[in-house]
Amino acid sequence: MNSTSDEIKDDYNFISEALIDIYDQIMRIEESEIRKSRFKDITAKELHLIHTIGLHDRKTTSEVSRVLKLSKGTLTANLNNLEKKGYIIRMINQQDRRIINLGLTSKGRLLYRAHYAFHRQLVESCLKGFDGSDIRKMRQALVNVEKFIDEVSSK
Template sequence: MNDQAIARRREVDDLLSGTFNSILRVEERALENRLTEGLTITEIHTIEAVGYRDENPMNVVAARLDVTLATLTIAVNRLVEKGFVARVRDEADRRRVLVSLTKRGRQVYRAHHLFHQRLIEEALADLSEEEEAVLCDALRKVKGFFDRQAHAG
């Protein structure tokens, strides 16, 4: 590998980790408001995974977040206590627990969704359609790699 390729790979490493950290900081700052007061980013992402309107089984939400049912149960317990999530037993199958957002949870969901929409619009504003397509293709490949790594035994 030549010096230029080594430098480019260092830059990719810096760009990936720097972008990840910047997104988290921007997201934390943007979501510091009265709707999300007292919520962590993880809890906000759990609200997002519960979904806006539907009652979803806990195992479906856990799969969306790629966490265990036990991990999700802890998070849902906190969100129920804080008034953002409601939990009920499925009438058709009492073994299944269904979760849904309360009014407060739906408000947080909408605020988070709007934040992401604005973030993407602003981030892509200076790209041409062709550059946007190339970026999407490259990110799809990079995400595929990280997904495979996350699920490797």
């Protein structure tokens, strides 16, 4: 093997290990910060559900279940918990009363903003020192990863 292929192999190994470590560390940080906050009653999964619902979109339950790849039953159970805890509200769609739209309460919006701020800091630290071209390459790399994950999860 030549040194270029050895370097590429080392880069692949580094990226693989880094992705695993970063995912693990983000989840640990989120869990730890939740436990230290006023939102002790929430899990990381519930936090990501709140993030998916978003601040202003009024997504439907079907949209949220599709994004998170959850069965309607699993989503309903999670939504029931979040509603009891005071983070979300369900609203009947005015155009089609069979459709349920989801929204965040003021408590849910506060949690959403805190979570969003953490992720904004992550992105800023990740892109520190990058120029526009580097950022577009990083964006394309993440699009590629998302496509791969979608392909694997749809099998």
